[in-house]
Amino acid sequence: MDFSLLKDAMASKSYEKIADICVDLMLQVATQGIAFQDEWPYAIHLLGYIYVNDINSARFLWKSIPSAIKEGHPEVAAAWKIGQKLWTRDYAGVHEAIREFDWSQESRDMVASFSELYTKRMFELLLSAYSTISVQDAALFLGMNQDDATNYVLQQGWSVDLTSRMLTVKKQPVVTEQKLDPGKLQRLTEYVFHLEH
Structure with missing residues (x-):
């Protein structure tokens, strides 16, 4: 089986392409009637879906993986554990699932990249959902200890009340730039x- 496209995407850190490449490869193999279960990169495939936040597809892939592979390949189960935490919206659990497994060299960079991306997503969620939040809760969402979480949000312009241990969210100004197109104005x-x- 030719995994060169997949290897190239991994090498170039084009992780957002992994799931699509895996699906295309799986379809090619299926049309040729080749049995591929033992050598298929299930962990990478699951992580590809997780990376692009396609948890439904990750669930369906997990259900299709043979039990022997789920039980015999701990990294496949570890990848799915991240998917489970995302599915149940256990935001802190996602970070725990990432940290508690010793990822293979093949997966390590992809998982680290996802972790960074996920932290940014969680920060954006906090930014849009809260005006104030406790340091403890922010740390859970961001997957950091309380000091690191405080420093992270302070760098984003938030403020902290050390007495109450509450963070005040600094909303980003909404910039709307309207350009007047003379041609459109004339037509109107x-x-x-x-x-x-």
Whole structure:
């Protein structure tokens, strides 16, 4: 089986392409009637779905993986554990699932990249959902200890009340830039003039 496209995507850290590449390869193999279960990179395939936040597809892949592979390949189970935590919206559990497994060299960079991306997603969630949040809760969402979480959000312009251990969210200003296109304005003027006469 030719995994060169997959290896190239991994080498170039194009992790957002992994799931699609795996699906294409799986379809090619299936149309040729080749048995591929033992050598298929299930952990990478699951992580590819997780990376692009396609948890439904990850669930369906997990259900299709033979029991012998689930039980015999701990990294496959570890990848799915991340998927389970995402599925149940156990935000802190996602970080725990990432940290508690010793990932293979093949998966390590992808998992680290996902962890960074996930932390940014969680920060954006906090930014949009809260005006104040406890240091403890922010640390859980961001998968950090309380000091690191505090430093992380302070670098983003938030403020902290050390007495109450509460963080005040600094909302990002919404910048809307409107450019006046003279051509569009002229067409609109002509259209309105036409309607009136």
